[in-house]
Amino acid sequence: MLSRRNVTVAAAVVVAVAWIASITATVAHQDPPGAASPPELRTELTAALSGRDADALAGLFDVPGSGGDDLAKDYVSVLKDGNAHDISVRLAPDERSPTAAVVQGKTGTGEQFSYRLAVTSAKGRWTVAFTPPIP
Numbered sequence: 001m002l003s004r005r006n007v008t009v010a011a012a013v014v015v016a017v018a019w020i021a022s023i024t025a026t027v028a029h030q031d032p033p034g035a036a037s038p039p040e041l042r043t044e045l046t047a048a049l050s051g052r053d054a055d056a057l058a059g060l061f062d063v064p065g066s067g068g069d070d071l072a073k074d075y076v077s078v079l080k081d082g083n084a085h086d087i088s089v090r091l092a093p094d095e096r097s098p099t100a101a102v103v104q105g106k107t108g109t110g111e112q113f114s115y116r117l118a119v120t121s122a123k124g125r126w127t128v129a130f131t132p133p134i135p
Helices: 004-028 038-050 054-058 067-081
Strands: 085-092 100-106 112-122 125-129
Touching: 038 054, 038 085, 038 100, 038 125, 054 067
Parallel strands: none
Antiparallel strands: 085 100, 100 112, 112 125
């Protein structure tokens, strides 16, 4: 016969195992960082920057560990503070095999800005990195 204590312990163990299994399944089914193709990277990067979406931006970074989340939050904060708008992204030198993403836009005061981000590819995923692109 099971005591009330044994039933409580068994229930707690079942809940803990179910929680660990659900977290493991969620992590195992997450997409790897980046986009499936260069055009998709361009589209997703443009949307993340224009929409000030730090989570989407972090998912496109080639940054190890959790550093991408903090970097994306800081990056979006700078865009917000500068009232950046009309943001566009062009892949260079070639849309099919780019080495850089050229980000262009305007600040709240109407000044144009432009900068390059390195584009990397690994295991069929395309990401951006905050390192100078190799010519």
